[in-house]
Ligand SMILES: Nc1ncnc2c1ncn2[C@@H]1O[C@H](COP(=O)(O)OP(=O)(O)OP(=O)(O)O)[C@@H](O)[C@H]1O
């Protein structure tokens with residue numbers, strides 16, 4: 001039996017359908033990612049799984065129990081961290097952690113181990129005595145995450161957990177998620193960070209309330225059919241504009257210090273030479289690239 | 305650099321909260337028209353720095369001038385010359401997009417005529433013209449963030465402070481937002497921006513990286529990569545954050 005089983009699920013607000021007839025299952029013990037633009041329906045789906053919204057049609061089963069019937073049973077095995085979760089601003093870091101550990105009745109020995117792991121990621125140890133309200137934005141988010149992770153639920157649901165968290169801490173946060181996974185917890189997580197999508201075992205790409213792709217990151221990458229190259233040049237924005245105008249080009253995207261360009265078919269050496277000329281040597285280097293999830297995502301958005 | 309080419313200048317700028325030093329003797333000069341990136345781990349002091357430069361928080365020590373005005377004595381002049389989009393940008397959910405713009409125009413003391421004459425161009429620029437009468441609560445974060453930028457630009461300030469404008473925003477909307485940042489910079493405006501996305505760091509003209517309130521590095525992305533012997537800013541960032 002799957003831990004979460006979603007069949008023909010639809011959620012409406014008034015006449016607009018936030019989530020349209022989707023099917024999805026989360027296996028026991030996996031880390032499953034919901035990836036999609038803001039407003040695509042991820043939060044509506046998550047809140048429904050957590051028994052906080054009632055489906056308009058279709059069904060959601062958590063460990064075989066119906067979210068519209070077995071509310072108390074589901075809540076007892078499920079840990080949920082909502083988007084923009086707020087802490088007790090006038091309690092200190094330490095008091096907030098203790099409050100949540102007490103709430104979930106975490107045994108003393110266990111909480112010490114977990115606290116140590118969490119401090120390693122959050123780097124909040126030196127600030128234990130500081131009131132939550134006086135932390136920086138990202139520090140607040142890390143404290144909220146720590147409070148959510150202080151106990152180990154059977155199923156953990158996190159809505160955009162790394163909002164505003166710096167890149168070093170994000171990496172360490174994912175290491176903690178894997179520790180929790182090893183302890184047997186099933187994890188469902190939504191994110192706007194495409195590098196995090198790659199850390200999940202399986203992901204669903206969400207657009208406009210529909211699922212546009214579902215599978216392992218490698219499976220989704222395999223759907224990207226166009227030859228993809230990473231280009232570097234002297235003036236990247238101009239390089240992108242030049243390539244967008246070439247007929248052989250499918251899409252162009254800026255990626256930090258390079259431009260990713262996908263082609264309708266594999267270009268040959270002569271073409272590259274021509275392009276160097278027609279960009280007045282703004283094109284400096286090109287290397288074949290395996291698509292990232294971000295490439296897949298952007299391609300789906302452009303061609304939707 | 306000639307003095308009148310400088311948009312923001314600080315000398316040993318410091319902020320203490322009790323015994324804790326959140327910003328520690330930071331000296332920077334930002335040129336007019338620059339896109340200046342401000343990086344650092346959570347708690348490094350980015351927001352504190354921005355709030356001092358916007359005249360919202362009094363420094364404990366050091367000097368700072370913004371648009372030629374002193375942060376200690378001329379914070380009212382500074383407010384007229386800057387646009388500020390805070391980390392938690394505050395829009396009114398129960399107002400429409402149009403009404404939010406009017407509201408912000410009112411805060412800056414703009415007349416109805418001026419607001420109306422600028423609104424259309426502005427909404428067009430940030431791509432919200434078609435939904436100008438939609439309730440703000442019904443639009444996704446990516447649109448709210450554009451509206452927040454539009455509101456910050458309404459009084460046509462020469463300097464704009466953007467504190468994590470793209471957190472929680474999907475890759476396509478982030479790219480659209482950076483196109484807007486570039487357009488704004490090409491109009492000659494100075495942009496001071498913080499981000500936790502390292503690809504965005506590469507789009508800045510110059511970058512500063514802070515750790516524990518101190519300025520550790522400041523240069524163009526290319527020179528920082530060369531200086532630290534790294535392939536990308538992500539690696540430079542990790543090295544600086546983990547360094548002692
Ligand atoms: N009112 C306050 N009292 C005490 N400490 C404060 C106060 N405001 C901020 N701080 C501390 O100053 C430090 C810097 O905070 P700041 O918000 O500037 O960080 P930041 O670099 O913007 O981080 P983030 O990336 O998380 O937004 C943090 O340690 C924070 O807890």
Ligand SMILES: [Mg+2]
Pocket residue numbers: 136137138350351352391467
């Ligand atoms: Mg901040």
